[in-house]
Structure formats: structure tokens, C-alpha cells
Amino acid sequence: MSTVAPPPQESSDSTEVPELKVVTDATCTFCGCVCDDMELTVQDNKITKAKNACVLGKAWFLNHHIEDRPDATIEGQPASYEQAIERAADILSNAIYPITYGLSDTTCEAQRVAVAISDWIGGCVDTTTSVCHGPSGIAFQEVGEVTCTLGEIKNRADYIVFWGGNPAESHPRHFTRYSLMPKGQFLPNGRKDRTAVLVDVRKTKSARAADIFLQVKPRSDFELAWAMRAIAKGVEIDPSIEEQTGISLERLTEVVEGMKAAKFGVILFGMGLTMTRGKHLNSEAILSLARDLNKYTRWTAKPMRGHGNVTGADNVVTWQTGFPFGVHLGRGYPRFNPGEWTSSDLLARGEADAALIIASDPMSNFSQPARDHLEKIDSVVLDPKLSETAKTATVAFTTSTYGINTTGTVYRMDDVPIPLRPAFDSPYRSDYEILKAIEKRIREKQLNGNLSS
Ligand code: SF4
Known part of the structure; x- marks a missing residue:
């Protein structure tokens, strides 16, 4: 990463010129190619050039901006991270048949915590693989x-x-x-x-x-x-x-x-x-x-894999459960049965009673019966954008964008892990930080519950 002098300004009332930063060997997480030879020019928390990126990569980097949204919302009302984490932990630990879904546009570190949460709460863990390369x-x-x-x-x-x-x-x-x-x-x-x-x-x-x-x-x-x-x-x-x-x-x-x-x-x-x-x-x-x-x-x-880290999702879920997606952890050991424990099917049958959705937008692409049920149950959604799923969430967290604002690891479509080199910080927390806090709170609740019973 290098910092270079800003170009000379012809005339300006202000002497304040935003610092120009060049991030070399950055990684594009827009598609499964995960090209790691990007040269990003960053000025005033905006990427102004993305050298080596293709047309899709350029759109990914150059259109990125920090949205002005609350850190979190609970039932549509702005909330602090702490309040939202507490409510999310309540929803997930009190659910009888919770599901975790998404994960293909976040880091392996966050994916690992999401699987751990699913295990602690005895739910199903599923990724967008179930609707693409399942x-x-x-x-x-x-x-x-x-x-x-x-x-x-x-x-x-x-x-x-x-x-x-x-x-x-x-x-x-x-x-x-x-x-x-x-x-x-x-x-x-x-x-x-x-x-x-x-x-x-x-x-x-x-x-x-x-x-x-x-x-x-x-x-x-x-x-x-x-x-x-x-x-x-x-x-x-x-x-x-x-x-x-x-x-x-x-x-x-x-x-x-x-x-x-x-x-x-x-x-x-x-x-x-x-x-x-x-x-x-x-x-x-x-x-x-x-x-x-x-x-x-x-x-x-x-x-040929589509999402930036869908291959990482397959790898992480497989390391931890032995299966790549559609895994049920409710009996204390993993069981794999696509069609039965894949999220779109579970929701369409009206079986799940709570959902943790990470970096994915099932309200935009699941079947109507699945969407109808998802809208009815309590859901916790982590997304940098106000997606259709975030709009209907009980608890919605605004997150930083992986690769652009946060570091971590992603897997290229050929199962090769690639490190991320973020361009600039975000005011929002990463998926990993939020999931880690939710996991901690769930464990505290479970331990307190065990001690008092
Ligand atoms: S969109 Fe895909 S092919 Fe294009 S630069 Fe990004 S990772 Fe590479």
C-alpha cells in the first residue's frame, strides 16, 4: 500500500486536499475469479480508480459508497449495536427451528462463526450454494x-x-x-x-x-x-x-x-x-x-462459481460439519439432506421459526411461499445494503463491505484461499465482529440458563 502526493490544485479557497491513497494487490470479491491484482486509487473514502478490474469489478469498486443508515434497527426503529445484539441473541436462542442462510458474500472468518452459532442453537446452516451449485x-x-x-x-x-x-x-x-x-x-x-x-x-x-x-x-x-x-x-x-x-x-x-x-x-x-x-x-x-x-x-x-466467496462458504461449512450446505445440527451432530434442510425448502414448508441471514437477499430470489414465511418469522439480517430482506428483518445490522472495508480470507473458485486488502475503513462493524458478539451473548444466555435450572 502506498500513499502518493495529491495532484496540484489550480485554484481553491481551501488548502485541505483529501489524501490520495493507492492500494496495490487488492482483491475483487465481486465474482468467483477473486482477482487479486487490483490497484485501487482511494480519495476521501471513495475509490476513484480500479486498475485491472473488468467492467463488473469496476462497477463493484467505483459504485461503492458508505450508506448513511443506523448501525442497526429493531423492527424498523434505529437501535444501538448492543441493543440489536441482545435482541438477536434472544431471537436465536429462543427459537425451536432456526436457520442460518447466505454466507457467500462474507469472509471465511465470519462464515466460521455463523456455523458455530448454528451449532450452539441447534439449527440448520445453509448457503447460497443450495440455489446455484448445490x-x-x-x-x-x-x-x-x-x-x-x-x-x-x-x-x-x-x-x-x-x-x-x-x-x-x-x-x-x-x-x-x-x-x-x-x-x-x-x-x-x-x-x-x-x-x-x-x-x-x-x-x-x-x-x-x-x-x-x-x-x-x-x-x-x-x-x-x-x-x-x-x-x-x-x-x-x-x-x-x-x-x-x-x-x-x-x-x-x-x-x-x-x-x-x-x-x-x-x-x-x-x-x-x-x-x-x-x-x-x-x-x-x-x-x-x-x-x-x-x-x-x-x-x-x-x-464456475459466481459469488465472491461462495467457494469459501462450501469449504468452511464442510470443514466444520462434513457437508457443504443444507446441514441440520439440531441433534448435536451434522446431517445432510438437500431438499429437507435447505433454506428455501424449509421456509416454503413453513417449518423454520427464526432466521439468521448473512450477506444475502432471499426476499429477492426465493419462491413466494418461502418469502411469505420468512416475512412472518423473526429474522436477524446482516447486510451492507438495505436489501429487501433487511427491510423485513426484525433485527437488521448495517455492516461494512468485505474486501473493500474489511480484511479476511476468501476462496477463489478453485479452492485457493486469497487474503483481502481493504481500501478504507467503514463506520460500520464487520459481519465477523457482529456475529462474534451475537455468539458470545448466546453462550452467556445458555450458560446462565443451565446454571439457574
Ligand atoms: S468481477 Fe470477477 S473477473 Fe472481474 S475483476 Fe472482479 S473478480 Fe475479476
Whole structure:
């Protein structure tokens, strides 16, 4: 981090010029690429330049401003942190079936405390993974994962299959920093040394960057992946696969032969695969295809993750419970059952009686029955913004923004932990500080309750 002299002012009545600060190697937490080469120029608690950021990263940094809101509210009325922490601890420790949800846009340190709170109160802990790559989380449990880092992709991957995603628009620096374009240790000519295939139901912007575009018919990814597994193994397949998938057998064979001839391959799959018909069976098919290809050469598969620290949420919840999301801790030991203990389902069935929502906005994207129930029960919400969920919260905390105002650790989409270098302080507390205070108060209440009973 360095401080440089401000530019000369032509004429001003005031001699006070805000200090100009440059933060190097800062980290962008807007998407799962978690680019850690940002150079941020900060003036008067405002980021004025974000060098190296893509269009999404620039919007994330340059539009950031500290909102003028109370530290906390209780039933819509301004409250101090202490009052709000007391009420939050009351709600959570008195609940019979509490849920904790969100976590993909906060630090690993805060995620860890959120899991601990869920454990102390015997609730369910769930993350936004349950509404994006949850099927992949289930598939990992079923068939495992042959994995790699983005660094290995950059240095080694000469054959890349993007499946059900549009990185050109969702992860704008993925192609240039990690996958398609960069020159790598074993790929001195960069893009020229790589073959890229895109599998998708429509011709997105990413298709222009690929050498081969396979336009699969909607809802037939499962059939396509299994056909590729069969071709890889030399099993004769029924030509009706062409009608089912919309891709000729000849084309498919050409791609599979190319994959077998590669030195290092990777399948990068997105929600276009995991959230269509077949869901976790689609992810299982892709992970199995990568595993099968290791009979011939080195192949790997990785999900393309969206939120800045959704991968951290998976890692932290898995370290602590053994499962990545949708975990019930009410019996004193963890149980995993997506569909039963995932937040949107629990709420839609009207089962949860209190909610702790961290850095997420389920009131904007859950089903109507889930939203209706969430509105009825007591909820504690931590968010830097006045989200739809914060508006309906019983207790709402205004928090600082991770990466911009607070330090901590986040996980890149390839499970590599990256430290944060904040640009400037916020007047609001971090998720970690608030959650730690709530946890402390819950423990005090539980211990006092035990002593007096
Ligand atoms: S690709 Fe993602 S992490 Fe990188 S600068 Fe763009 S938004 Fe930020």
C-alpha cells in the first residue's frame, strides 16, 4: 500500500486536499475469479480508480459508497449495536427451528462463526450454494472430483471445455487471466496452444471465443455427457443420440477424440448444466467424464462459481460439519439432506421459526411461499445494503463491505484461499465482529440458563 502526493490544485479557497491513497494487490470479491491484482486509487473514502478490474469489478469498486443508515434497527426503529445484539441473541436462542442462510458474500472468518452459532442453537446452516451449485455439491459426495487450480489451467490446459456457462459476461477476466488467452509455462503461445469448446443451449458471447460450439438441445445435457463417456470408452451408441441432443455423432466423436489426445484438459461447468433437468445427475456425468478420460490423459473438472466467496462458504461449512450446505445440527451432530434442510425448502414448508441471514437477499430470489414465511418469522439480517430482506428483518445490522472495508480470507473458485486488502475503513462493524458478539451473548444466555435450572 502506498500513499502518493495529491495532484496540484489550480485554484481553491481551501488548502485541505483529501489524501490520495493507492492500494496495490487488492482483491475483487465481486465474482468467483477473486482477482487479486487490483490497484485501487482511494480519495476521501471513495475509490476513484480500479486498475485491472473488468467492467463488473469496476462497477463493484467505483459504485461503492458508505450508506448513511443506523448501525442497526429493531423492527424498523434505529437501535444501538448492543441493543440489536441482545435482541438477536434472544431471537436465536429462543427459537425451536432456526436457520442460518447466505454466507457467500462474507469472509471465511465470519462464515466460521455463523456455523458455530448454528451449532450452539441447534439449527440448520445453509448457503447460497443450495440455489446455484448445490447439485454439484451433491455430485462431489457421490463420485468425487478430479480437480485442479486456475494456475494449472493457465500453465497446462491445452483443451478446455466450457459447459453451461457464459464466462465472457459472468466472469469477464476468466478467459484473459486464467484460461483461454494467457501464455503458460507449457503453453508458450497462449491461445494458439489451446483448443476451446463451448457446450450451451444458445450461442452466447462466449461462443465467439471458442473453436468449437456444441449447441445442445435444452434439457439434454445428461444424454450428451453420457454419450461422450460412451464414445471415450469405445462403446457403440445409438445414432438417435443426434436427434436427442441436436449434435451429430461425427462432431461428438471429433470432440471426444480431441479430448483424449490432449495433454491436460479441464471441463469448467456452470449453472446452465447444474440447474437444468437432471441437476446433480448432470454434474455427476461431467465429473465421471473427467474421471474416465484420466485413463488416456490428464483431465479435470471444476464448477464456475459466481459469488465472491461462495467457494469459501462450501469449504468452511464442510470443514466444520462434513457437508457443504443444507446441514441440520439440531441433534448435536451434522446431517445432510438437500431438499429437507435447505433454506428455501424449509421456509416454503413453513417449518423454520427464526432466521439468521448473512450477506444475502432471499426476499429477492426465493419462491413466494418461502418469502411469505420468512416475512412472518423473526429474522436477524446482516447486510451492507438495505436489501429487501433487511427491510423485513426484525433485527437488521448495517455492516461494512468485505474486501473493500474489511480484511479476511476468501476462496477463489478453485479452492485457493486469497487474503483481502481493504481500501478504507467503514463506520460500520464487520459481519465477523457482529456475529462474534451475537455468539458470545448466546453462550452467556445458555450458560446462565443451565446454571439457574
Ligand atoms: S473477473 Fe470477477 S473478480 Fe475479476 S475483476 Fe472481474 S468481477 Fe472482479
